[in-house]
Amino acid sequence: MGKRLEDGSEPLLKEGEKEESTLKELEEGMVKSGGDDTVSGGGKGDSRDTHVYRVSYRRLFQLAKPELLVLCFAVVALFVSAVANLALPTFAGDVIDAVTRHPDTPEGKAATYVKVNQKLVQIVAVVIVGSIATSMRVYLFTSASERVVARLKRDLFGSLVRQEVAFFDVTRTGELMSRLSEDTQIIKNAVTLNLSELLRGISTALLGLSYMFVKSWRLTCLTLVIVPAVAIGIRQYGKYLKELSRKTQAASAAAAAVAEECIGAIRTVRAFAQEGSESERYREKVEVSLTLGLHQACVGGLFSGGMFAAATLSLVAVMWYGAHLAVSGGMSPGSLASFIIYALTVGFSVASLAGIYATVMKALGAGERVFHLLDREPSMVKAGSKRPMGDEAGGEVRLQKVWFAYPSRPSRWVLKGVNLTLLPGSKLALVGPSGGGKSTIANLVERFYDPQTGVITLDGCPLPEISHDYLHRQISIVSQEPVLFNTTIAENIAYGSEPSASSATAIQLAATMANAHEFISQFPEGYENLVGERGVRLSGGQKQRIAIARALLMSPRVLLLDEATSALDAESEYLVQDAMDRLMVGRTTLVIAHRLSTVQSAHVVAVVDKGVIVERGSHAELLERNGIYAGLVRRQLQGGTGLGGTAQNANGGATLGEVLETHSAEFGVHCITEEVPVNNEVDDLS
């Protein structure tokens, strides 16, 4: 049996006897020639992001399925308006025939006036019906398209926020914003408004053609001679546009990403006077989409000109042959006039169909990107439904043989066979050089990522089996730079808590315990004060205390604390530390420690370097063992500060981690690899 800790509790470290050999096995089995930290095939790259995602027309138009009923009414309105519009040339032809072919007598003229008036009344009636139908058509299609885009945006956003954290490590925010705004807009236009135009164009063209056949089948055949050429032109143009649209949208997303990044970091940009170079970077990206846009404009212009020439030339042929027919008596002048109007109408409809086809092609390009995201399944194992902790105190966290590489850098192991156990209600402090893997351990316990091998359990249950909501109510993280939302202080404190647990009194109590009530009360609107984007209107210490109040209200069993390395003033640091101490009472706490006072009060201190726990034990035990940690503390003592002092005080502003890093050669930290016989220490403890 190993020792018990000084406070009488069981030691928190329960490393297996075989830690060293297991580590070696894993190293041998998983690490290839690329050096100690390289992984062969351990990570999950997102290969799906690289290939082109194909989308069919059907998939695009299925977006409008929930609006089917509205669209049916819209289609009826559309046919009514199309018929009304197409009836007009016939009436016009009748009027022309009436005035050109009447007997030249007073009775004949009177009869013609009556006939013309009757026709005009009919025309007005048709116009009224047509106008009402047109209004209905526009309203119904537009409202349906607004609903389609709103639903698409909601679904897309829902899919985005469900993606695993690693996805956001490799995807730029600006690009996602561009998908949400620009691409959805393009799709919206295609699926409903264009559907309206498409149906209108087709129905007008077909009805117009029928009228034309009735008037003269010979002239109609002549008109149709150009159709194959036009169809080929439209098809080629559509293909070109689809490809171009994909490129243009990608370029515009890249520009949006630069803008987002720069505006998000405007203080850094200002501090380094980089406004000019950032503008230049943005200009370059915009230039790419401009070039593509200009290409599109050029080809679009040529296409429109070609279409106009084809339509006009066919009309010239129609006029020539129509005049011949009218002169030879094969056709009345009125019929010829109506025929020409029909031919023009059909021509316009076909031209509009070409435009619609182009927009649909663009939408297919945009759809490829949107549906790719919409259909993307998070690569992490879906959370289960277990709720391991009952009402009784629990909160044991265990990491067993955890090997981990970030998916965005799958070739490099960040954690190499880490074993850690945090008993319920205990405090474990992680210390070590920067980049050693301390935050990574916290990220894994929070289940932002899953380890490639090994298992992390909460009260004996592997994290992936635990209900997502439950897990994140039991485990809270308070980071160095807490992120607040651009809303009121009260809402920020209540973020994530059950509405029933976040009454104004509960929020105030949590804020008081977090030493935040006083400064909040000094704001003009108190708890209703807005904090600004990412909490920009608050100081660092204030933000931390709001985050602590948030965690207090949440009342998790397990706390992950990342102590701030940034120097707060003495008063602020005292307030934050005091609030943190209160927050930790009775909870299992994993703290990434930067202060000596924190490590002193921890049940166990673990020194993490290059992904390995190189030393562990209580502060007192580690001092007694006279190893790396003891060397660090000795160094600090030589610096003239007592054990109660902070690392910052003792080392002229350096944090504990920095001290370790600075003196690591001296303490042998960097020389210590997985092969260090940590088992001896484990034996001592267990």
Ligand SMILES: Nc1ncnc2c1ncn2[C@@H]1O[C@H](COP(=O)(O)OP(=O)(O)OP(=O)(O)O)[C@@H](O)[C@H]1O
């Ligand atoms: N999201 C990420 N994607 C890829 N690599 C990462 C990511 N986050 C951290 N790393 C890498 O993982 C290693 C461990 O980082 P980690 O943040 O855990 O170190 P740390 O010990 O907490 O350092 P510090 O004390 O400076 O915060 C580093 O090499 C870092 O570059």
